[in-house]
Amino acid sequence: MTHEEEHTGSHERQSHEHREHRSETASHEHRPVHRPHEHRPAPARQRPKSNVWMFAAIFIAGALLMSLFFHFKPAFTDCSSKSTNPVSLDVASKNALAVIKNSLVPEGTAVNLLNSSEKNGVYNLQIGIDEESVEVYVSPDGKLMFTGSIDLDNPPDISGAGASASAAEPIDDPDVLLDDDEIKGDPDAPVTIVEFSDFECPYCGMFYQQAYQQILSEYVDEGLVKIVFRDYPLPFHEDAQKAAEAAECAGDQGKFYDMHDMLFENQDSLSVSDLKKYAKELGLNTAKFNDCLDSGKYEEEVQMDAADGSAYGVSGTPAFFVNGRLMEGALPFDQIAQVIEEELGYGSLEPLSEEEKAAYEEDDGNVVEYDLEV
Numbered sequence: 001m002t003h004e005e006e007h008t009g010s011h012e013r014q015s016h017e018h019r020e021h022r023s024e025t026a027s028h029e030h031r032p033v034h035r036p037h038e039h040r041p042a043p044a045r046q047r048p049k050s051n052v053w054m055f056a057a058i059f060i061a062g063a064l065l066m067s068l069f070f071h072f073k074p075a076f077t078d079c080s081s082k083s084t085n086p087v088s089l090d091v092a093s094k095n096a097l098a099v100i101k102n103s104l105v106p107e108g109t110a111v112n113l114l115n116s117s118e119k120n121g122v123y124n125l126q127i128g129i130d131e132e133s134v135e136v137y138v139s140p141d142g143k144l145m146f147t148g149s150i151d152l153d154n155p156p157d158i159s160g161a162g163a164s165a166s167a168a169e170p171i172d173d174p175d176v177l178l179d180d181d182e183i184k185g186d187p188d189a190p191v192t193i194v195e196f197s198d199f200e201c202p203y204c205g206m207f208y209q210q211a212y213q214q215i216l217s218e219y220v221d222e223g224l225v226k227i228v229f230r231d232y233p234l235p236f237h238e239d240a241q242k243a244a245e246a247a248e249c250a251g252d253q254g255k256f257y258d259m260h261d262m263l264f265e266n267q268d269s270l271s272v273s274d275l276k277k278y279a280k281e282l283g284l285n286t287a288k289f290n291d292c293l294d295s296g297k298y299e300e301e302v303q304m305d306a307a308d309g310s311a312y313g314v315s316g317t318p319a320f321f322v323n324g325r326l327m328e329g330a331l332p333f334d335q336i337a338q339v340i341e342e343e344l345g346y347g348s349l350e351p352l353s354e355e356e357k358a359a360y361e362e363d364d365g366n367v368v369e370y371d372l373e374v
Helices: 003-010 050-071 089-104 202-220 240-251 256-264 272-281 286-295 299-311 333-344 354-358
Strands: 111-119 122-129 132-138 145-147 191-197 225-231 319-322 325-328 360-363 366-369
Touching (some): 089 122, 089 132, 191 202, 191 299, 202 256, 202 333, 225 240, 225 256, 225 299, 240 272, 240 299, 272 286, 325 333
Antiparallel strands (some): 111 122, 132 145, 191 319, 319 325, 360 366
């Protein structure tokens, strides 16, 4: 199915009526984008933290084939060896974390267990490395560890034929990223951030607690940036799907971002009963909200968001498109601000001289230019 067919089908979703963009605009008058008299130099470009993960991923991929022989003492070192007694999921998880942290990533790298389960007879672990996550498999006896998996019924096409454009390539028309999702800020803001996120994802919560708040105060409240939130619930987060639906149901009553904030501030409590409690605390019509949530009104809407994200190159959360430029991970404010400033045009400007600053004056929201030549 083509991307256009997906979107055509999205307008025929069960129990889903098309909603126009709904904006929660901060109370302010629109201000001109280019304000030389208030020019702020772009923040210094920082080395992306994802570089740490890129190094770690490459290191793990190569090192696993060799170092795990020594750390896990694999069972196939002897042709006649039999599988030993299985270990518990908890023991396998702890062993895997210890090996990765102590032997496979640079010293000081944050390594933690995000999720664990048994899948197809092996242990499936989601390991967090700095702001990224990696899927790891451990054999039931705790002796072998593998990264990633390949579906043998549907192997990937590595020939390059029909391959989509690189995720690093910006999307020429950022509007294609928009659906009918909620807008935070001025709809006419010159910079659009489309965020694909998961309410249960710890890194999404980290971004919310840190960079998100500063983006609101520095750019959204100033009318320079609008944020469009789209859902990308990860399958191993059991409460993420319903949490996303809860935000959509709250949006029916004009409180999408109120619920959005409530969910990120209570990531450890996202059961259906919790979601209904939050609706009551937010003053929603609980009968309408509960009916919306229980009926699964927005189940397909949420899944279509995730499908769109994958089609655009999203592979994990959080992920952001800043005017079509993809950024991934719980990035620090300065790194996102750098791209915002470039999109606003500030990043390419030199600071104004005192004489140039004196040539401008802001009057009732309008920029008035004075001729320097007398």
